[in-house]
Amino acid sequence: MSDKxxxxxxxxxxxxxxxxxxxxxxxxLEGVSDHMSxxxxxxxxxxxxxxxxxxxxxxxxxxxxxxxxxCSMVINGKPHGGHKGVTTCQLHMRHFQDGEHVYIxxxxxxxxxxxxxxxxxxxxxxxxxxxxxxxxxxxxGAPDANALPVPKTASTLAMDAAQCIGCGACVAACKNAxxxxxxxxxxxxxxxxxxxxxxxxxxVKNMAKQMDAEGFGTCTNLSQCEAACPKEIPVRVIAEFNRxxxxxxxxxx
Numbered sequence: 001m002s003d004k005x006x007x008x009x010x011x012x013x014x015x016x017x018x019x020x021x022x023x024x025x026x027x028x029l030e031g032v033s034d035h036m037s038x039x040x041x042x043x044x045x046x047x048x049x050x051x052x053x054x055x056x057x058x059x060x061x062x063x064x065x066x067x068x069x070x071c072s073m074v075i076n077g078k079p080h081g082g083h084k085g086v087t088t089c090q091l092h093m094r095h096f097q098d099g100e101h102v103y104i105x106x107x108x109x110x111x112x113x114x115x116x117x118x119x120x121x122x123x124x125x126x127x128x129x130x131x132x133x134x135x136x137x138x139x140x141g142a143p144d145a146n147a148l149p150v151p152k153t154a155s156t157l158a159m160d161a162a163q164c165i166g167c168g169a170c171v172a173a174c175k176n177a178x179x180x181x182x183x184x185x186x187x188x189x190x191x192x193x194x195x196x197x198x199x200x201x202x203x204v205k206n207m208a209k210q211m212d213a214e215g216f217g218t219c220t221n222l223s224q225c226e227a228a229c230p231k232e233i234p235v236r237v238i239a240e241f242n243r244x245x246x247x248x249x250x251x252x253x
Contacts, residue, residue, distance in 0.1 A: 004034045006098035010045065012057055013105045015114050018121075022114065024103070034094040038081065039064060039071060041093055058117035064089040066230065069167030073118045074105040079169035079228045087167065087230040107168050109177035111215045124214040125166050125182060132206035133186040135195050154192045161188035163231040173228035176217030181225035183211050184241035185233045191244060201248035208245055 007030045015022030029045050036044070039061050046056035060070040071088035075081040081091045096102060104118065112120040150158075162185075170181035187204050190196030196203070219238060226235045 004094075005031045006034075006093070006096065006100075008032050008041075008096060009099075009101045011101060011103045012117070014057070014117055015106075016116065018113050018115055024105075032093050032096075034092070036093045037064070037089055038075070038091040038093065039089050058115075058119050060119050061089060066090045067165065069165030069230075072107055072120065072122075072167050072169065072172070074103075074107065074172055076103050079107070079172040080167075080230050082228075085230060085232050087165075090230075107172040109168075109171050109216070111177065111179070112168060112171065120168075122166070122168055124216070125168065125179070127214065128179070128183055128207055128210045129186065131210035132199070132203040133190070135190060136199065137195070148194060150193060158189050158192035161185040161192070161233065161237050164189075164229075164233050165231060167230065169228045169230060170225035170233075171216065173224040174217065174219075175222070175224070176220060178219045178225070179211050179214070179216040180219040180238050180241065181229060181233055181235065183207050184237040187244065188237040188240050191240065201244065201251055204241060204244040205248045208241075 007028065010027045010029055011024045012027060013022055014025045027045060027049075029041070029048065032041055032044070039059070042057060042059060049056050060072060062068040062070045064071070066087040066089060069087070072079070073088055075088065075091070080086060080088045081095070083091060083095065106112075106114050106118045107120045109120075111124040112122055115121050164182060164185035166182060168179075168182070171177050171179050187207060190203065191200055221235075221238075223235050226233065
């Protein structure tokens with residue numbers, strides 16, 4: 001297999017800290033292989049910077065397998081680069097042309113403050129989960145897999161929502177920086193399972209309240225979140241969230 005290489009001009013957001021002024025800085029990187037992932041390309045760029053005694057570009061990463069959701073950045077104006085069902089770590093350099101200018105920025109949202117360069121604080125998501133995105137009943141020992149039958153339709157809907165990796169691409173894609181797709185996915189996951197039913201309405205009210213407290217915007221149903229989601233979570237879960245929230249308020253739970 002041939003290994004084509006190219007030269008890219010990178011425009012990267014550099015910011016020393018949360019309270020520092022940031023700016024786009026331009027770098028030229030030669031010898032970029034088509035087989036590199038986007039994060040591997042940044043690794044090479046950082047080696048070049050460190051060899052010159054310059055500060056490397058800070059960016060989040062962990063599994064590099066499209067599982068953890070940490071590789072969050074806006075590439076050429078699109079979260080994760082804009083390829084359907086692909087996280088940044090799964091994006092390969094064959095999608096870029098020789099001589100191309102590539103613009104790399106962090107998520108832009110009030111609730112995701114920049115910590116450094118491309119790294120943002122997504123602790124707001126953790127606080128939303130802590131407000132109700134769990135089942136509080138202690139189960140003791142692990143039961144047999146077939147001890148609590150779940151209809152196939154319900155389990156499929158629950159698993160569709162459970163694919164959410166909490167990367168925040170939905171927030172970055174939304175003009176209002178809404179977290180509705182993320183929150184709705186977490187609510188939908190548990191709402192379709194019998195274990196989640198007892199706390200269903202308390203859960204949706206608490207998570208909605210925390211989402212608002214974190215400073216996320218409102219949903220205006222443009223579905224950019226679904227288009228940007230690397231796990232292709234459907235906006236159907238937002239409708240489910242809204243129905244449950246209305247029921248919860250009517251019940252006064």
